[in-house]
Amino acid sequence: MQIDQLRSAMRERAASKLTFRSPQAEDGSDIWQLIRDCGPLDDNSMYCNLLQCDHFADTCVVAEIDGEIAGWISAYILPGEPDTLFVWQVAVAEKARGRGVAKKMLQDIVSRDCCADVTKLKTTITKDNEASWALFRAFADRMDAPLDHEAHYTREDHFDGDHATEHMVTIGDFGARKSAAA
Ligand SMILES: CC(C)(COP(=O)(O)OP(=O)(O)OC[C@H]1O[C@@H](n2cnc3c(N)ncnc32)[C@H](O)[C@@H]1OP(=O)(O)O)[C@@H](O)C(=O)NCCC(=O)NCCS
Incomplete structure (x- = not known):
């Protein structure tokens, strides 16, 4: 990209309005x-996303740039663990990436x-998803929280060999790193 094009893209980005809301x-x-x-x-099926938007609106988020949907997180409070938010999927449109949209949605x-x-966040990530690891590490830093992970849903035991092992990532308790340092 030429320097003028870069400058104009940066001006456009700075002028655009990023907002967050619960889905409907x-x-x-x-x-x-x-x-x-x-x-x-x-x-997912369209019906699955519809139910997430309708039944789990409190814990899901839509990001809009100038009124156009650019990001999404589906999440819910884990049944039986009222202190833990489980994040299912994070999606940011390609043109909106790299400006903190995903981290701000969390x-x-x-x-x-x-x-x-809620004092903890859990999610699962496959080993090769670098962007996702970077996002959740950055979020853990922001929350002053330790991050632990271990293989959880495995290729052979849970996916009939058809899907890479999902590692359970646990971030929390929020603020624990700060209090340990004090
Ligand atoms: C992963 C994804 C949601 C990140 O969205 P994003 O809005 O660009 O992320 P952010 O700008 O909030 O970045 C958060 C942190 O992750 C880092 N990061 C983001 N994308 C990265 C990448 N591709 N490689 C390395 N680091 C990356 C950022 O530098 C930032 O770190 P910092 O706060 O220390 O600077 C987006 O790339 C995406 O939708 N990918 C496809 C779907 C996917 O893999 N979703 C995640 C699994 S559920």
Whole structure:
């Protein structure tokens, strides 16, 4: 890219408006399309994304740039673990990447009233998804929280050999690194 083009892209980005909100049922089909465009994420049925938007709106987030959907996180409070937010999928449209959208979406969810008792975040990541590891490490730093991981859903035991092993990542307790240092 030429320097002038770069400058103009940076000006455009600075002028664009990034906002976050809970989803509504009507967002389901747009979210479904965003996820299809965001390899290596697994596709879901459109109905699955619709239910996430409708039933799990409190713990899911949509990011919009100038009113257009550019990012999505599906998440829920783990059944039986009211202190733990489980993040299912994170998707940011290619043109919106690298400007902190995913990290800000995570922060948006954990700062909501429904997450007042949440002190930990869990998610699963395959070994090769560098962007995802970088995102959750950056989030752990932001939350002053330790990050642990171990193989959890394995290729042979859970995916009939068809999907790479998913490593369970646990971030928490939030603030624990700061209090350990004090
Ligand atoms: C992973 C993904 C959601 C990141 O979105 P994003 O908005 O670009 O991420 P952010 O800008 O918030 O970056 C968060 C951190 O991760 C780092 N990061 C992001 N993408 C990266 C990449 N491809 N390689 C290395 N580091 C990366 C950033 O530098 C930042 O770290 P910092 O805060 O220390 O500077 C996006 O690349 C995506 O949608 N990928 C395809 C789907 C996917 O793999 N989702 C994750 C699995 S659920």
